[in-house]
Amino acid sequence: MTALLPRTIFKPEHELFRDQVRKFVEREILPHRVAWEEAGQVSREAWKKAGEAGLLCPTMPEEYGGAGADRLYSAIIIEELAGSFASGPGFSLHSDIVAPYINAYGTEAQKRSWLPRMATGEVIGAIAMTEPAAGSDLQGIKTTAVRQDDELVINGQKTFITNGLLSDLVVVVTKTDPAAGAKGTTLVLVEATRPGFTKGHKLQKIGMKAQDTAELFFDDVRVPVDNILGGEGQGFYRLMRELAWERMQIAIRNAAAAEAILDQTIAYTRERKAFGRAVLDFQNSRFRLAELKTQVQLGRTFVDHCLDLLLKGELDADTAAMAKLWTTEMQGRVVDQCVQLHGGYGYMWEYPVARAYADARVQRIFGGTSEIMKEIIARAL
Amino acid sequence: MTRKIFTAEHELFRDQVRRFVAREITPHHDQWERDGIVPRSAWLAAGEAGLLCATMPEEYGGAGADRYYSTIVMEEFARAGASGPGFSLHSDIVAPYLLAYGTEEQKRAFLPRMATGEVIGAIAMTEPGAGSDLQGVKTSAVRDGDELVINGQKTFITNGQNADLVILVTKTDPAAGAKGTTLVLVEATRPGFTKGRNLEKIGLKAQDTSELFFSDVRVPLDNILGGEGQGFYLLMQELAWERLQIAIGAMASAEASLEQTIAYTRERKAFGRAVAEFQNTRFKLAELKTEIAVARVFVDRCIALVAERKLDTATAAMAKYWCSDLQGKVIDECLQLHGGYGYMWEFPIARAYADARVQRIYGGTNEIMKEIIGRTL
Numbered sequence: 001m002t003a004l005l006p007r008t009i010f011k012p013e014h015e016l017f018r019d020q021v022r023k024f025v026e027r028e029i030l031p032h033r034v035a036w037e038e039a040g041q042v043s044r045e046a047w048k049k050a051g052e053a054g055l056l057c058p059t060m061p062e063e064y065g066g067a068g069a070d071r072l073y074s075a076i077i078i079e080e081l082a083g084s085f086a087s088g089p090g091f092s093l094h095s096d097i098v099a100p101y102i103n104a105y106g107t108e109a110q111k112r113s114w115l116p117r118m119a120t121g122e123v124i125g126a127i128a129m130t131e132p133a134a135g136s137d138l139q140g141i142k143t144t145a146v147r148q149d150d151e152l153v154i155n156g157q158k159t160f161i162t163n164g165l166l167s168d169l170v171v172v173v174t175k176t177d178p179a180a181g182a183k184g185t186t187l188v189l190v191e192a193t194r195p196g197f198t199k200g201h202k203l204q205k206i207g208m209k210a211q212d213t214a215e216l217f218f219d220d221v222r223v224p225v226d227n228i229l230g231g232e233g234q235g236f237y238r239l240m241r242e243l244a245w246e247r248m249q250i251a252i253r254n255a256a257a258a259e260a261i262l263d264q265t266i267a268y269t270r271e272r273k274a275f276g277r278a279v280l281d282f283q284n285s286r287f288r289l290a291e292l293k294t295q296v297q298l299g300r301t302f303v304d305h306c307l308d309l310l311l312k313g314e315l316d317a318d319t320a321a322m323a324k325l326w327t328t329e330m331q332g333r334v335v336d337q338c339v340q341l342h343g344g345y346g347y348m349w350e351y352p353v354a355r356a357y358a359d360a361r362v363q364r365i366f367g368g369t370s371e372i373m374k375e376i377i378a379r380a381l
Numbered sequence: 382m383t384r385k386i387f388t389a390e391h392e393l394f395r396d397q398v399r400r401f402v403a404r405e406i407t408p409h410h411d412q413w414e415r416d417g418i419v420p421r422s423a424w425l426a427a428g429e430a431g432l433l434c435a436t437m438p439e440e441y442g443g444a445g446a447d448r449y450y451s452t453i454v455m456e457e458f459a460r461a462g463a464s465g466p467g468f469s470l471h472s473d474i475v476a477p478y479l480l481a482y483g484t485e486e487q488k489r490a491f492l493p494r495m496a497t498g499e500v501i502g503a504i505a506m507t508e509p510g511a512g513s514d515l516q517g518v519k520t521s522a523v524r525d526g527d528e529l530v531i532n533g534q535k536t537f538i539t540n541g542q543n544a545d546l547v548i549l550v551t552k553t554d555p556a557a558g559a560k561g562t563t564l565v566l567v568e569a570t571r572p573g574f575t576k577g578r579n580l581e582k583i584g585l586k587a588q589d590t591s592e593l594f595f596s597d598v599r600v601p602l603d604n605i606l607g608g609e610g611q612g613f614y615l616l617m618q619e620l621a622w623e624r625l626q627i628a629i630g631a632m633a634s635a636e637a638s639l640e641q642t643i644a645y646t647r648e649r650k651a652f653g654r655a656v657a658e659f660q661n662t663r664f665k666l667a668e669l670k671t672e673i674a675v676a677r678v679f680v681d682r683c684i685a686l687v688a689e690r691k692l693d694t695a696t697a698a699m700a701k702y703w704c705s706d707l708q709g710k711v712i713d714e715c716l717q718l719h720g721g722y723g724y725m726w727e728f729p730i731a732r733a734y735a736d737a738r739v740q741r742i743y744g745g746t747n748e749i750m751k752e753i754i755g756r757t758l
Binding site: 005266280286287289290291293294295297298299301302305319322325326371373374375377378381 | 382643657663664666667668670671672674675676678679682686696699702703748750751752753754755756757758
């Protein structure tokens with residue numbers, strides 16, 4: 001397809017990095033897709049190779065094993081994985097959500113003990129917010145962390161946790177003071193090796209088949225008070241700090257996935273014949289694809305605009321919410337039409353468009369549902 | 382969200398335009414709607430205020446301004462719901478043809494008076510049997526000595542009643558298809574040129590959209606604009622900018638409608654609380670705000686590109702199609718949030734609704750836009 005408008009936010013060094021990432025994905029990720037989908041998780045070996053290739057935690061400071069890179073490097077990794085429909089590896093959650101919490105709020109000892117090994121892929125990170133009865137409404141969290149001398153005793157249950165089975169280190173959102181509401185929320189670092197911490201079963205999902213989304217159980221898990229991340233009672237506030245960037249990660253992924261699936265669909269309709277001519281030669285196909293290309297272009301322009309604001313520290317929460325809302329809804333429309341243009345093949349799992357369709361559905365749900373995004377945007381009206 | 386494409390000078394100009402609209406346009410618009418036309422006095426006032434032909438060179442009466450100035454005029458009129466004055470067609474479509482393809486004599490004869498508003502311009506493409514498909518034009522211009530003799534009929538012509546000068550799309554060689562198309566300047570004073578009905582429309586009530594008839598109209602060969610047989614090619618040159626103008630108006634109208642609707646739903650009570658407090662209202666408004674924000678960023682990118690003469694046709698087609706569609710959706714939802722009042726003509730949202738419908742049709746229907754985008758797949 002004719003390219004979209006030229007992107008203006010990347011420098012040549014970013015493009016070099018993109019080439020490296022693309023080659024890595026082709027070599028180390030795509031060949032394992034079927035095996036990982038069957039296993040329901042990505043291999044540890046892939047994490048270590050990603051670490052070796054510099055794909056984990058690039059934005060962390062060099063002294064903690066990162067590359068001190070800007071967030072466009074993170075964006076590139078997200079885009080290249082999304083553009084290859086590689087939804088298994090939870091790299092961006094690990095690198096761009098979990099690690100930044102430790103870097104921003106961790107003590108020197110916490111940073112030294114975790115960040116370098118997260119950058120190599122030896123330690124896989126997760127963050128556990130959602131509970132069976134508390135999703136977007138974080139204030140409803142019931143997992144408790146009760147102080148006993150210089151330890152915390154954790155009890156509760158988490159669910160829908162990305163990297164749940166593989167995780168070595170979990171940032172657990174707990175209530176240290178259930179009566180204090182948001183102010184009673186505390187982040188606690190819990191190592192997977194702690195007695196009483198068990199991983200539940202791997203959840204079967206509509207899509208994201210190679211991603212280990214799991215339940216986690218905490219039964220009298222004892223951690224030292226030193227495992228508190230960012231101060232007792234500070235959890236809710238900490239979790240709000242980088243929401244704009246965290247939501248942008250979803251928008252970046254969706255813009256890239258929508259663009260890639262559109263490309264594939266254009267190629268498919270050009271090859272595929274029906275009634276003696278290419279499917280692309282039918283006016284309906286061209287009009288639908290023209291509509292999709294327009295939406296992909298708008299999504300791309302808006303995401304790049306937001307990324308530019310983000311780098312300048314000017315991206316506000318409601319604009320990021322708009323990016324998350326609009327791109328996830330757009331991706332949903334695009335993949336649905338693309339399945340349609342593939343006909344029966346579009347329903348077959350071996351076709352990327354089928355997996356893209358299944359993967360897309362959750363984008364409107366996680367990271368704050370579309371409805372929560374609308375609440376946030378409405379507050380700024 | 383802050384827009385990043387305008388300079389401080391542009392913003393000063395915007396203030397001027399806004400004040401002009403509030404003073405010279407808005408108070409009269411109701412009357413103009415009843416009249417079906419904007420009076421010449423308003424054109425002269427706009428000329429005096431520097432709102433006409435701003436991008437024309439100073440030697441031809443313009444201000445040598447960039448296209449951001451044109452954008453601002455369009456935006457301020459669209460925001461105010463001032464859909465009557467056909468200024469942008471005059472300034473940003475007709476005048477640029479004269480400037481780009483006219484002879485020195487043609488430019489001197491018309492451009493300075495177009496900039497003052499003494500001469501009102503129109504362009505006549507559409508015919509009863511030829512809309513988006515320009516190759517179907519039947520109006521003929523037949524050479525007779527050193528004159529052209531024009532016969533035919535045009536319709537849906539903006540500024541049709543007011544027009545003093547019409548760029549007429551004719552066939553000088555009907556057998557040659559696109560290559561037989563020629564643009565001819567026809568003054569309204571030419572014998573045999575008559576203005577037909579001022580057409581009743583769903584919206585754009587103050588705009589004099591008309592039929593034009595040509596019966597053995599004679600003009601000198603010097604009235605050919607841009608060379609015989611060149612018409613089709615010349616009409617293609619600035620399509621990106623011409624279509625973006627529609628997107629610019631669409632966005633400004635959608636934004637203004639949303640602002641009005643937010644204000645209205647805050648004031649209006651239902652079941653004991655403000656309409657804006659219902660979750661459905663807030664979600665709808667959040668959706669509209671998001672749609673507008675995304676399209677705004679895109680259109681501003683297109684404006685910046687068109688100002689550098691770098692906007693391609695397909696991207697402009699995306700802007701025209703997407704923004705005019707969006708304008709329709711946004712205003713429809715906004716009208717709904719107004720309840721019964723939204724259906725009443727005295728409310729701006731009712732007029733915006735009626736005005737919006739044609740945006741998906743003229744300047745190339747949105748179906749034509751999809752054809753254009755479809756060719757780049």
